[in-house]
Amino acid sequence: xxxxxxxxxxPAARRIHLARQTLVFTLLLALLVVAFxxxxxxxxxxxxxGRALELIWQGISDPxxxxxxxxxxxxxxxxxxxxxxxxxxxxxxxxxxxGLQGVFRNPLVSxxxxxxxxxxxxxxxxxxxxxxxGFPLIAxxxxxGMAAVILVGLLSxxxxxxxxxxxxxxxLVISSMFSAVVSLLQFIADPNTSLPAxxxxxxxxxxxxxWERTLVAAPGLILGSCFLWMLRFRLNILSLDEAxxxxxxxxxxxxxxxxxxxxxxxxxxxxxVSGIIGWIGIVIPHAARLLVGHDHRALLPAAAIxxxxxxxxxxxxxxxxxxxxxxxxxxxxxxxxxIFAALLRHHYRERTGS
Amino acid sequence: xxxxVIRGDTMVPLSLFITTALRRRMAAALAAVLFAPxxxxxxxxxxxxxxxxxxLAKAAERVVSIVIPMASTVIALDGSTRKxxxxxxxAKSAVVEGILGKIFPEAKDIPSDVTAPNFVPNxxxxxxxxxxxxxxxxxxxxxxxxxxxxxxxxTMLILYGTEELTRDYMTMAAKAIGKxxxxxxxxxxxxxxxxxxxxxxxxxxxxxxxxxLYLGRALSDIxxxxxxxxxNAWSIQLAGGRNASEELNGTVSxxxxxxxxxxPDVIFLNAFEAKLNVDWVYNDPILSLTNAAKSxxxxxMPLGGYRWDPPSxxxxxxxxxxxxxxxxxxxxxxxxxxxxxAYKTLYNYDLADSDIDNILWLKEQGAAADYAQFEAK
Numbered sequence: 248x249x250x251x252x253x254x255x256x257x258p259a260a261r262r263i264h265l266a267r268q269t270l271v272f273t274l275l276l277a278l279l280v281v282a283f284x285x286x287x288x289x290x291x292x293x294x295x296x297g298r299a300l301e302l303i304w305q306g307i308s309d310p311x312x313x314x315x316x317x318x319x320x321x322x323x324x325x326x327x328x329x330x331x332x333x334x335x336x337x338x339x340x341x342x343x344x345x346g347l348q349g350v351f352r353n354p355l356v357s358x359x360x361x362x363x364x365x366x367x368x369x370x371x372x373x374x375x376x377x378x379x380x381g382f383p384l385i386a387x388x389x390x391x392g393m394a395a396v397i398l399v400g401l402l403s404x405x406x407x408x409x410x411x412x413x414x415x416x417x418x419l420v421i422s423s424m425f426s427a428v429v430s431l432l433q434f435i436a437d438p439n440t441s442l443p444a445x446x447x448x449x450x451x452x453x454x455x456x457x458w459e460r461t462l463v464a465a466p467g468l469i470l471g472s473c474f475l476w477m478l479r480f481r482l483n484i485l486s487l488d489e490a491x492x493x494x495x496x497x498x499x500x501x502x503x504x505x506x507x508x509x510x511x512x513x514x515x516x517x518x519x520v521s522g523i524i525g526w527i528g529i530v531i532p533h534a535a536r537l538l539v540g541h542d543h544r545a546l547l548p549a550a551a552i553x554x555x556x557x558x559x560x561x562x563x564x565x566x567x568x569x570x571x572x573x574x575x576x577x578x579x580x581x582x583x584x585x586i587f588a589a590l591l592r593h594h595y596r597e598r599t600g601s
Numbered sequence: 602x603x604x605x606v607i608r609g610d611t612m613v614p615l616s617l618f619i620t621t622a623l624r625r626r627m628a629a630a631l632a633a634v635l636f637a638p639x640x641x642x643x644x645x646x647x648x649x650x651x652x653x654x655x656x657l658a659k660a661a662e663r664v665v666s667i668v669i670p671m672a673s674t675v676i677a678l679d680g681s682t683r684k685x686x687x688x689x690x691x692a693k694s695a696v697v698e699g700i701l702g703k704i705f706p707e708a709k710d711i712p713s714d715v716t717a718p719n720f721v722p723n724x725x726x727x728x729x730x731x732x733x734x735x736x737x738x739x740x741x742x743x744x745x746x747x748x749x750x751x752x753x754x755x756t757m758l759i760l761y762g763t764e765e766l767t768r769d770y771m772t773m774a775a776k777a778i779g780k781x782x783x784x785x786x787x788x789x790x791x792x793x794x795x796x797x798x799x800x801x802x803x804x805x806x807x808x809x810x811x812x813x814l815y816l817g818r819a820l821s822d823i824x825x826x827x828x829x830x831x832x833n834a835w836s837i838q839l840a841g842g843r844n845a846s847e848e849l850n851g852t853v854s855x856x857x858x859x860x861x862x863x864x865p866d867v868i869f870l871n872a873f874e875a876k877l878n879v880d881w882v883y884n885d886p887i888l889s890l891t892n893a894a895k896s897x898x899x900x901x902m903p904l905g906g907y908r909w910d911p912p913s914x915x916x917x918x919x920x921x922x923x924x925x926x927x928x929x930x931x932x933x934x935x936x937x938x939x940x941x942x943a944y945k946t947l948y949n950y951d952l953a954d955s956d957i958d959n960i961l962w963l964k965e966q967g968a969a970a971d972y973a974q975f976e977a978k
Contacts (some may be wrong), residue, residue: 291859317861317890324886325858375821378876437691438719439669439873444821447854454822454856570846571853572822 268545271538275549279334279556286330286563287322291570294318303327329456329566330559332464336453336521337531337558338551339468339513344528345535345550346475349486349543350506351411354536355591357529358514361414361507362421364525366395367518369425372432372445385463385519392515395421396507411489411503450574451522453562460520467516471509472551478506482543524575526583527554533590647773650766651739651746651758660779661733661755666692667716667745668759671736671774673701673907677914677947678775678783682708687715687730698875699904700960704950724748734777762830764795767912786946787914794917795839798924801931802841811866811927813842814893815910817852819870819877823860826852832912833869840924841931842867857887867927868893870901872908877901879966897970900926905940905960906948914947922961922975929971936961936975 287303288296302322305312314320343358351360358364370391374384403410403417429449436442475482484497485506492499517524535550561582565573643659665687666672672688673695679685682705688696693713696702702709715727720738722745727735735749739758749756757777759770768788775784815833818824827849828834834844845865846855868891870877882888882899893899902910902919909919918940924932937957944952954977958964961975 291856292862314886317887320886320890321858321861325856380820380876434717434719434721436718437694437873439691440818441821442719443818443824447822452822452854454854566856566858570848570855570859571850572856572859574854 268539271549272552275538275552275556279552279559282556282559282563283330283334286333286559287326289563289567290321290326291567292318292321294322299326324458325456328458328461329453329562332456332461332520333453333558333562334555335461335465335468336517336524337527337554337556339472339517339554340524340527340558341531341535341550341554342472342475342547343510343513345532345543345546346478346482346506347510347528348532349482349546350503351415352486352488354533355529355594356415357525358510359422359525359528360418361511361514362395362399362418362425363392363511363514364518364523365422365425365429366398367392367515368449368523369429369432371448371518371522372429372436375441375444375448376432376436378441382463385460388519389467389515391425392518393511395425396511400504400507414503414507447574448522450576451524451579452565452572452575453521454566454572456520464516464520467512471513471516475506475509475513476547478502478509479543479547482506482547486541486543522576524558524579526579526587527558530583530586530590531557533586645776645779647776649739649758649773650760650770653756653758655734655755655757655773655777657733657755657777661777663730663732664734664736664778665715665727665730665732666736667720667722667749668736668738668761669695670907670911670913671759671770672696672711674771674914675736675774675778676701676705676708677787677906678771678780679778680780680783680947680949681705682711684778685711686732687712687727689713689716689720690718694875695904695907699906699908700956701906701948703956704906704944704948720745722749724752727754728752736774761911762832763835764791764832764912764916767916771914790943790946791917794920798839798841798920798932802839802924802928805841805928805931807843809928810841810843811898812845812863813837813867813869813927814845814860814863814865815869815871817871817910818874819881820874822854823856824852825849825855825860833910836916836920836923837869837927839920840927842923842927857885861887861891864891866892866896867898868900869910869923870899871910872902872904873910878962879969897968898926900966900969900972901962903960903962906944915943918943925974926971929974937977 288299298318299322302319306323306327314323340358347356347358347360348354367388370388371384374387379387398421399414399417402420403413405413433442433445436445481497481502484492484495485499485502489499531554532550535546535553539545539549561575561578565575565578645657645660647655649655662684663686664675664684666675666685667689669689669692672685672692675685676682688711690713696708712730714723715730716722720741727749732754735754735756737746737749737756737758738761740760746756746758757773760766768791772784772788775781814825815837816823816825825846826834828844828847834847837844845863868882870879878901879899882894888894902908903922905915905918907913907915909915909922921934921936921939925934925936940957941952944950963975966972967976
């Protein structure tokens, strides 16, 4: 699945390709804007759409003004940070998935494979058990997520090198180890207080989103994604055959680890503020690939925009469908699993040529 | 010389034919003949809430409560900690955090390693404790019951939820520990207070009933309960309130926007989360704009001999506290005096004024609306 670059195409084909890309990106951005607007206008507390948009405009034009009314606070302090955080997290997860799939040359891997999510989950569950809330919890989650990646790195390093398959297996090992400890924590957790909190947190939610939390997660999500975007050419090379990539002068091992670290920063930041959200990192990049092809220069931004829009839609559903908050993990799995199944079959058919 | 029977062409000692069960039956028959009046006078037999027959040769002297609230109930029923030899870690945290640990300092030493907090028994620790009776939930599956009965321990199953069930299992427990005379007065007290509140509450017109939100959890995620078979919703209704979250099904997570939409007149915070207090509501940009916060009607449930949110031996105090807060003009219970009387009866303890202040969190929420009524006169 080596991507074909623009330069390799005939001029006419290239023009069509560019026109198509422009159209796809315009549509994706338009959909994202619609998702954003709708999400800001709907919720359990009734605020007329016109009033909600007016409040958003006021919030943007005069961010320092005093928020007196409850509708203002709902729109600007509850919905807005939640929508922004969901969008950033969705974009981060999708771009991480796309990057990782390129590095592994396998469209079926997801960011969970490096053990980050489970490591971070352990940090979160431990913090809840110890009664730690707020920023110390976020810090603990982030550090444990990073620790998981470091452990995977150490474990997969044999004679100074780490092969792709060793990385995947090491990720599996570390991931299972952390999930076992999380289970242990759940086992000893107080069923009246910390246990439901841990379980709910493990299922993922943006319910606790505030501007402060958004600001805590944003640097990791934005910088990680931007650096990944800067590596788009490298990703194109890394997604080639190992020997071919080396012959093009790539230090595959070092670059691969650079990508892993960026992904750890992105996923760690996301899990820290919103718990584990599965499936986005695997399904969205694939959808984006169907729309714009394998070239990471187009694939990464397309995955990011699609991931952001998709996550905003899912979160809007989670918080508005019923009086009870539906955990995000439940919806993403319900939507993601069938798509993944279809994807698997599609792949199998392609491989066997039937 | 051993008795031998011939079966086929081998000779087998007769003792092999006498099974353990047969031996037990023979011993029992012998005992029945020898000590008939004494043996049967003490035997305690009753049906538990799992609809099983519980049979105790005599009043249980060593009781383990795997369920959380029953630990303090057993102490209250016996009037001492003598009979409670094991409890749930979560029950123990209430003992340590609340006043029970002060009334009965030795309660802090009762082991809690007999079960995980999630009610899965540690059968070896449990068996080693050698209990006469183990109290376990009857509605959470056989997996948490079978290991106990398989270990040959006598188990009493109880069900959670309603006031009727609470009275019933408290009566069963009193009977099992040989203190049936203790329960009459406690049930009578529950009945009297409940009827008194009910009689006054029915006179309150519906539009005068405040909407009340009870938050079972608040810190990491926020949860509220529907009305159906929920004890907190029931006690809110009893005291003349409307459950703000009645549209929910079960106890589930909700978001702050939903709470704003309900806009409750009163918010009760649970007593389970030690770090939770009313400032959590007042410092929140959304919750601080609810009717409850604006009128300073946010209260954390007290923590006495047990937490006041779930049913316990102290429930009538909890109802009076709720009623006085929801309708201070209708209900005028002298809660401090009631508490002193109740604690004398339940734990044979004379509550000091400072004890009452601590139980009712007077220092933390004394400034709340209508809370001055609970101050020492």
